Amino acid sequence: xxxxxxxxxxxxxxxxxxxxxxxxxxxxxxxxxxxxxxxxxxxxxxxxxxxxxxxxxxxxxxxxxxxxxxxxxxxxxxxxxxxxxxxxxxxxxxxxxxxxxxxxxxxxxxxxxxxxxxxxxxxxxxxxxxxxxxxxxxxxxxxxxxxxxxxxxxxxxxxxxxxxxxxxxxxxxxxxx
Ligand code: HEC
Numbered sequence: 001x002x003x004x005x006x007x008x009x010x011x012x013x014x015x016x017x018x019x020x021x022x023x024x025x026x027x028x029x030x031x032x033x034x035x036x037x038x039x040x041x042x043x044x045x046x047x048x049x050x051x052x053x054x055x056x057x058x059x060x061x062x063x064x065x066x067x068x069x070x071x072x073x074x075x076x077x078x079x080x081x082x083x084x085x086x087x088x089x090x091x092x093x094x095x096x097x098x099x100x101x102x103x104x105x106x107x108x109x110x111x112x113x114x115x116x117x118x119x120x121x122x123x124x125x126x127x128x129x130x131x132x133x134x135x136x137x138x139x140x141x142x143x144x145x146x147x148x149x150x151x152x153x154x155x156x157x158x159x160x161x162x163x164x165x166x167x168x169x170x171x172x173x174x175x176x177x
Contacts, residue, residue: 043118047108049159055130056154059147062139065132069121078143083122087143103144107169109161113137113153134158 045051066078074080078087088101106112117133119125128136138153147153147161171177 043114045110045114047110047159049110049155052110052113052155052158053130054155055134056152057131057133057135057138058152059135059139059142059149061131062135062137062142065128065136066139069128070136073122078140086140102140103146103163104165107163107166108159109137109141109146109163110159112140113158 043051066074067076070086071077072081073083074086079085080088084101086102088103090099090101090104092099092104102112113133116136117126117128117130121127134153137158138147138151141147141153141161142149142151146163151157153161
């Protein structure tokens with residue numbers, strides 16, 4: 001019979017085996033990862049701005065970077081090209097994905113920063129500095145008339161920018177979260 005006493009004996013044998021096994025018997029795949037390496041991938045920003053890094057940028061600074069690193073795909077002034085328009089007043093009146101734009105489909109301004117920093121430019125993700133990402137976010141928000149032309153975006157100001165469609169998202173299956 002499997003009594004508690006035997007169970008604890010089994011557990012200590014197992015522990016002894018595990019500690020005896022130690023690293024020497026691992027498959028020797030990969031290498032230990034240090035905190036700094038983890039931190040460089042731990043870049044998620046929450047809707048309320050938690051996780052936003054230091055730095056700042058203005059629409060004017062962003063315009064220069066945009067012309068150099070983004071317009072080839074997203075078109076002059078964000079009007080669209082081979083990749084989606086980043087500046088648009090399109091309304092959503094159907095289910096076509098093409099109708100989704102930054103203004104009508106991103107609920108939190110902080111998501112724009114997060115997405116650009118992790119994924120753009122498409123051919124060189126993670127190549128932008130935090131200041132550049134703030135500037136590009138400021139430029140896109142300003143062109144969409146969501147902030148003023150000389151507003152500075154940083155960890156304090158960006159989360160305060162309210163996206164126009166923010167109140168119209170529903171959680172379809174709240175019990176599954
Ligand atoms: C080589 C082409 C290319 C370049 C250059 C590029 N992008 Fe993109 N961008 C894309 C593609 C393709 C997508 C769609 C990606 C997806 O859906 O996964 C995209 C998506 C985006 C989105 C999300 C759009 C939305 O409506 O959800 C943003 C914001 C964005 N890019 C910003 C930028 C910025 C800022 C730059 C310059 C630093 C840039 N992109 C450079 C191709 C590009």
